Amino acid sequence: MKPRRLTRQVVVGDSRVGFVRIGGGVPGRDGTPTTPAPVSVQTMTAGYTHDIDACVREINKLAAAGADIVRVAVPEKKDTEALRHILPQVRVPIVADVHFHFQRALEAVEAGVHKIRLNPGNINDRAQVIEVIRACKAKGLPIRVGVNEGSIIERKDKQKRMKELGAVFSAHKHGHMLAIMIAKLEEYLDIFYEEDFHDITISAKSMDAALVIDAYTEIAARFDHPLHLGVTHAGPKETGTIRSVVALGGLLINGIGETIRISYANDPIFEVQDGLELLYCLGLRERVGVDLIACPTCGRIQVDLFTLIQDVRKALADQVKVPMKVAVMGCIVNGPGEAEGADVAVFAGDRRGIIYVQGEKVANVPEPEILPRLLAECLTFQDKVLRGEAKLGEKKVEIIPPDPIGELGSGYAKIASGQVEKPATLTIGGI
Numbered sequence: 001m002k003p004r005r006l007t008r009q010v011v012v013g014d015s016r017v018g019f020v021r022i023g024g025g026v027p028g029r030d031g032t033p034t035t036p037a038p039v040s041v042q043t044m045t046a047g048y049t050h051d052i053d054a055c056v057r058e059i060n061k062l063a064a065a066g067a068d069i070v071r072v073a074v075p076e077k078k079d080t081e082a083l084r085h086i087l088p089q090v091r092v093p094i095v096a097d098v099h100f101h102f103q104r105a106l107e108a109v110e111a112g113v114h115k116i117r118l119n120p121g122n123i124n125d126r127a128q129v130i131e132v133i134r135a136c137k138a139k140g141l142p143i144r145v146g147v148n149e150g151s152i153i154e155r156k157d158k159q160k161r162m163k164e165l166g167a168v169f170s171a172h173k174h175g176h177m178l179a180i181m182i183a184k185l186e187e188y189l190d191i192f193y194e195e196d197f198h199d200i201t202i203s204a205k206s207m208d209a210a211l212v213i214d215a216y217t218e219i220a221a222r223f224d225h226p227l228h229l230g231v232t233h234a235g236p237k238e239t240g241t242i243r244s245v246v247a248l249g250g251l252l253i254n255g256i257g258e259t260i261r262i263s264y265a266n267d268p269i270f271e272v273q274d275g276l277e278l279l280y281c282l283g284l285r286e287r288v289g290v291d292l293i294a295c296p297t298c299g300r301i302q303v304d305l306f307t308l309i310q311d312v313r314k315a316l317a318d319q320v321k322v323p324m325k326v327a328v329m330g331c332i333v334n335g336p337g338e339a340e341g342a343d344v345a346v347f348a349g350d351r352r353g354i355i356y357v358q359g360e361k362v363a364n365v366p367e368p369e370i371l372p373r374l375l376a377e378c379l380t381f382q383d384k385v386l387r388g389e390a391k392l393g394e395k396k397v398e399i400i401p402p403d404p405i406g407e408l409g410s411g412y413a414k415i416a417s418g419q420v421e422k423p424a425t426l427t428i429g430g431i
């Protein structure tokens with residue numbers, strides 16, 4: 001992991017919903033040093049903003065799932081009017097996503113929104129942009145400039161600048177598009193700088209993960225504004241997750257990116273969960289809730305492990321709030337090793353499961369009792385952690401694999417001889 005890039009800091013929110021800081025490290029305008037904020041997770045509502053009750057429900061659901069900032073679309077006046085009713089009912093900073101109609105931005109600012117997103121590709125009239133900048137400045141609101149692939153070049157010296165940038169990127173796979181994006185950003189940001197407005201975040205999204213990495217890398221080298229990472233039109237969750245994680249993960253590993261949005265065509269709650277998981281995996285955010293370790297299952301399992309893993313995941317997501325490590329392992333091949341590093345663990349075999357708490361064996365139960373016993377142990381352990389009687393990640397003893405004939409019946413012997421007994425009902429993946 002490379003050290004985080006230092007940027008200006010942007011603050012989104014108010015005293016009622018709380019303040020979310022984005023980026024930091026470069027001293028503020030008054031010369032006070034800013035500390036880089038944790039990378040924040042954003043998402044966008046999927047429903048209509050003018051459907052006030054549904055929109056409030058969706059925003060609150062996303063905030064409860066861990067979204068730091070939520071964006072809403074405001075294509076029509078009835079959407080910006082709805083903001084007046086929505087904002088008092090939510091507890092997370094809200095960004096108004098504005099395209100085509102600069103009046104929507106002015107209305108959203110008036111309604112009390114916490115940030116505006118503008119697209120230079122479709123709001124590029126200088127006077128209109130200045131009007132939005134001045135409205136935001138008067139209320140201390142930041143603006144995200146979101147250059148999407150394909151933004152239009154309008155600047156007067158565009159031929160000259162494109163030639164210069166074209167030469168810079170001539171050997172680059174995405175040279176032409178990079179030249180367009182950088183030129184558009186320079187042109188657009190000049191308007192902001194002329195207005196002495198610097199509360200800016202930048203995004204440069206594409207559906208091409210490699211282009212996203214290249215574009216943000218170039219922008220990071222040229223501007224000190226915090227970057228909002230994202231892949232646009234990433235597709236359905238099945239492929240969109242990989243597209244987003246490859247691009248965003250690649251950038252974050254290189255220290256680039258101050259706020260992220262994973263996006264795909266599905267319930268945005270998954271975007272929040274995946275965004276947080278990406279940050280947890282990279283050590284960029286402190287985990288909230290369980291870190292579930294589970295084996296992928298294979299032909300050695302002797303319990304219905306896939307179902308068990310899903311049941312454990314769902315139950316723990318609701319009930320455990322401390323970042324404990326829980327391992328659910330299918331057999332004694334890798335079970336003892338993973339159980340050693342986990343706070344609570346089970347490894348199964350021969351229709352039974354042996355349960356450990358911080359390396360100490362607490363139970364050996366038949367398959368139907370594995371789930372309730374494991375959950376009970378997790379909750380008891382959580383209580384101890386909260387009372388200060390136990391510490392997360394503290395291994396007490398070395399786990400010795402069970403006696404093959406004794407504790408797990410003949411499981412080990414069957415594995416060794418290749419005669420693996422399968423459960424009567426076995427779930428494999430989602431099939």
Ligand code: SF4
Nearest residue numbers: 295297298330331333
């Ligand atoms: S822990 Fe055992 S069952 Fe699970 S994948 Fe590894 S070898 Fe297979």
